[in-house]
Amino acid sequence: MEKTNSPFASAYLRFLQLAQVVQALPDGLEMDANEKALLQAVVLRWYENEPMTVREAIGLVDLGSPATLHKRITRLRDKDMLGTLNLEGDRRAKFLIPTQRTLDYFSHLGQSMQQAHQKTVA
């Protein structure tokens, strides 16, 4: 297949490529592996219709100490990856729920997995 020889077309295509690289620039909203593990645990419980309370989340001893997990929850909330919900009748229990940004993130992961699967099959 012959590639385009037009400087205009090449410039535009290179601009699109640069836009993708620029969009991947670090912006302080990246998650590290520990934050991802905690997020997965919280979202799984939400997906199973049993949302996790903050108290339960800081008790996940496999993922760290309560103080560490509390900081991690705060970071995930700052990054708009976790929200909280108080149920009617029980103002003390604070439930952790995913945000739209989190759902978009998991949706993107699902799409990537499907694409990888299709490439493997093809």
Added chain:
Amino acid sequence: MTRSIHHLIEQTALALTSAVLFVLFFKLNGWVFSNFAYSENISWVFLPAGFRVILVLVLGLPGAVGLVLGSWFIDSVLFSADAWLLPFLNGLVSGLTPWLVMKYLQHQGWLAPHIMSITAQRLLQMTLIFSAASAISHQLLWWLFEREDTNILVDVWPMFIGNALGALLMLYGFKFALDRIRPNRSTPTH
């Protein structure tokens, strides 16, 4: 023949576009960051440095030629019969340094020839290298021509910082706009 003329016209148009963008952002920078001037020719924030990165990466040599033309236009008041060499070389240094640095880095295998193969971290590193190369080359030129009030060892730092801050502001401004135009759902993974 017609095709090569058409090719040349497109490249000229790209170079002129590059020149216009550089000049416009130079003027904008002087207006917005007038309080951030370190000296008459150096600002602590120099937005057009971002265009050095973007234009050279996207347009290649026509982009660099545009930067040269833009610099000549900005320095046009300095051109005179007996003092044309410094502004002439200043324009060449301004436009060709980033392009030559890019070519050198590609030749060394440090920078991928295709933009898609460049990682975000490498783009940031390249921005810093461009900023340093531009500051050093300008200061060396001014020092060689014994320009008044030039202290290369001192002035190179504000110029480097101005270039780097300006380029990073441009790139992150670009990212900010892109994130709003087409949200990047994979951001948390990077």
